[in-house]
Amino acid sequence: MIEEIALAGTHCFEAGAVLGDLTTINYVFGPNGSGKTTISQGLASLSATDGDAGGLAVRWGQTKPTVKVYNRDYVRKAFTSVDGEEPGVFLLGEDGGEAYEKIKAIEKQKAKADHKVIAAQTNLDQRLAEAKKLRSDLADTIWLKRSVIPVLVQQRMSGLRGSKDQCLEKVLAAAKAHPLRGNDDFDALSKKTVAAFDDSAKERPLYSAAPELVWDEAAFQAALKTPIVGSADVPLMDLIDRLSNSDWVHEGLEYLNSGENTEGLCPFCQQKSPAALAGQLAIVFDETYEKKQAEVVGFLAIITQAIAALEQYKIINATSLASAVGEEEVDSAFHVLMLGLAAAEKAMNQKLLKPSDKVSFPSVKADYDSLSAIVDRANDDITKTNTVIAGRHGQRNLIVDEAWREFARGHLNELLNSHVKQCEQSDRVNQSFRDTIRTQGDYSEDHETQLKELRKKTTSSAATIEDINRFLELSQFHSIRLAAAKAKKDGYRIIREDGQSADIETLSEGERTFITFLYFYHSLSEVRQEHESDRVLAVIDDPISSLDGDIMFVVSALIRMLIEETRIGNHDRVQQVIMLTHNTRFHNEVSYHHNASSSSATKYYRIRKYAPQPNAVEDCGQKNPIRTAYQELWDEVQTAATHRTKQMPWLPNVMRRILESYFTTLGGEKNLYEVGAELLPVERALHNALIAWSHSGSHTIMDDDVYAQNSAPSGHWLDAFKRLFEKTSSGAHFGHYAMMMDRAQAYVV
Structure with missing residues (x-):
């Protein structure tokens, strides 16, 4: 329709x-x-x-x-x-009764099949509209997320800026071609983009290897944690052990044998030293003691050299590494490693100052590894960039493809997976509707063929x-x-x-x-x-x-x-x-x-x-705008009844015309005053007043008295008007009043 x-x-x-x-x-x-x-x-x-x-x-x-x-x-x-x-x-002929029933049965079956087709098509159209809305929403969301792509890369991604639908198609195609995220994020792809699309870009040399850990940290730890004390089997050694003053005694031995002690005084009591003291002390601090102390000195030299090498490497490479990898990360790596080496140097000096103490030594291997990893990563980037530069023309399409892949799988993966799942579920349901449309459509066509044959035989x-x-x-x-x-x-x-x-x-x-x-x-x-x-x-x-x-x-x-x-x-x-x-x-x-x-x-x-x-x-x-003049008069009465407190100067004329049309023209009553003859005296007085009021208000509306009457609310006149239909002829006319007022109600605001 x-x-x-x-x-x-x-x-x-x-x-x-x-x-x-x-x-x-x-x-x-x-x-x-x-x-x-x-x-x-x-x-x-x-x-x-x-x-x-x-x-x-x-x-x-x-x-x-x-x-x-x-x-x-x-x-x-x-x-x-x-x-x-x-x-x-x-039309169907008189002898087509049986055929008529058969036609009706087939028409009913056809109508049922057609109804199923319409219902399935309606459901399909609704679901397709919903799918279109979901797709549009997805396109809007993806359109707003393009800002995650660096501008340099965006400029090379054809279709990214054309339209929302075109952008969506590109993303869906990339997601279909690449189920998983690639190895390059947008930072890496930005570097490749510069290398591939800037013809002036040149290959760069690799960074020299970062300084390496060249000592055995386990040996360092053992040397620092092992007290260096005398070991000779002499009576004096028992006293040194009991007093735990090996370092003090060793310093006294050095003073005893130094050129400053010209008088040969004992370094401990400042008295003339016994002749055997120097010999006994020399036995206590023998070659083993000296060897252990020399080992610590050697370790200190290694650390000193490592600090110098690190400082030199930093001077040469730190600034360049910072621009390639990140200033904060590079500065942190150098700073942490330098602190570790300084702590190691301090520990060695502390051991030399008090050889008998056990000194802790912080490991710096992890710090060396961190710096080495940064350099390796920078060199890996340089290698990749150099590879791109070497074959830049063949790399351009690959870079753009990887950019779409990174956008789809690196930043939209969850959103796309959810959309694909919804589409797969919707496609299964939609296919069932399409199957219904096809099957029921075939049924309808078969029924139509049967109806054509029957109608040819039975119509006249x-x-x-x-x-x-x-x-x-x-x-x-x-x-x-x-x-x-x-x-x-x-x-x-x-x-x-x-x-x-x-x-x-x-x-x-x-x-x-x-x-x-x-x-x-x-x-x-x-x-x-x-x-x-x-x-x-x-x-x-x-x-x-x-x-x-x-x-x-x-x-x-x-x-x-x-x-x-x-x-x-x-x-x-x-x-x-x-x-x-x-x-x-x-x-x-x-x-x-x-x-x-x-x-x-x-x-x-x-x-x-x-x-x-x-x-x-x-x-x-649903309101009929075309009504008879008589109906419209009742509309005015209903309007007055609905708004009883308002002034209605036209009401007398309306009531007179209704009463004359109904009681005089149709009912044959020549005198409207006589219509109320059956009313009670009080009611009849009001009736007579109503008739007089309606005539007066109808014919002499500009008269002063009438104007005064019409300025007052008309509720009691409406009551008298209703009473006339309700009480006369034993209520025979009230049905007409109720019907006309009821119909008028729909036309009153």
Whole structure:
């Protein structure tokens, strides 16, 4: 069915004019010349696959029905062929009962298959829309994450800056080609990019090896932790051990033998030293002692040389390494290693100062290894860069490919894996919907083939001739009727009472309008022909032109039947109705079924004519905008009842016209005062005041007294008005009051 008709493309409607949110039954009211025929002519040119015609832009729903339009063009063209004949309207024949049931059963099966196709397609479309949204969100996220890529590398990644979709395609392709992250991050790729794309870049020499650990740290540790003391087996050694003063005694020996001690005094007591003292001390501090001390001196020299070598290496390489690897890391490595060597040097000096002490020595091997690793890493970068420079032209595509790989797997990996998982799950579900669409579509086609064969065998146009002729006879059209065509197989022709073919041009406007409408009306129930769809959109544009009052009621009754069957879904083929008219009486005749209640299956539209300016369309929803003058009077009473405290200067005139229309014109009461004869005295006094007030307010509204009356709230007059219907004739008139007020409620704000 049609969901919306945009009218802006026509010459008579303003920009933005639209018949929107169309439902099953749609009433369009507009004066002559407002554009109704433009709408019906545009719809008449539509086919089930056409979306734009006559300046109208049509938005279809899930199904595209065959469009059948009754308007003045239809009336003018019907039965005007050379032979004056029209194709038959094919209905099931009388002998097709069994076939009819079979057709209905197959149609039901086909409808079930079609419903499954539509449901599966709807679900598939919804899931595809959701997938499209997820893909769009992914593209947005990836687009915002491009900043992680160095600008130099970005400039070489074709597609990164073009569009979000193009960027997404590149990322997905890279992720598919490379399941895992590569070895190069963006820092490494930046260096390669410079080497590969800068033709002036030259190969660089490697850094000299970093200083290495050239001593045995275990031997160093042993030398520092082993006390250096005398070892001779002499009585003096026992005393030295007990006093633990080996270092002090050794210093005294050096003083005893030095040239400064010219008097030969004892270094410990400053008395004349015994002759055997020097010999005994020399035995205590023998060659072994001297050898151990010399070992510590040797170690100190090695460390001193290592410090000098490290300082020299730092002077030559530190600045260059810092630019290649990172200033903080390089400075830290040199600083830590220098501190370690300084601590080792300090430990050796402490051991030489007090050989008998156990001294701790910090390991510097890890510090040497850290510095060596930095140099190796820098050399590795240089080697890679030199390799790129040597074959730069062949490396460029590889570098760009690795850049996409790093972006996809190094920075978007979790996001992409989640997306791929969602897509795989969605694809499995979507495939099941596609399978359903294919399978059920095949079923539907098989059923359609069976239906075509059955319809060929069981349909006839004769039944339509009988129905139309019966309508003509009952409607007092005795001068014309339909008969079987002579030239067209199963077709129709118009004949006169004597059986002679009637020229369509000799028919009166009323005859021509009525018989063509009957033909159109029956065609809506026709068995679907090969070029048609299962469902029909019926468009009816002012079908009562040139019809007298009696025939108008017949046409109205037929349209009401059509509308009601369509509204509740009982019509064999009609799915949607668009009714256009300018005649208020006809409009209310065909729509009065809906006046007492609203239904989502029914909508009203009104065309506002602003000639020579373009016309506008008013969407009235489920509220009928076309009402009788009598109904609109009750609207005013309901308005006053809803807003009882407001001043209503027009209310007297409204009440008088209602009372006169109902009690005088229809009821035959000549005197409105007498209508309240049955009321109680007090109530009757108020009734008489009401009648006087309504006459006074109606006829002499500019009078001072009346103005004073109308300035007061009108609640008590409304009560008297209601009481008149409620109390007179034993309440016989109250049903009318309740009905009119109830209907008016929908039109009061």
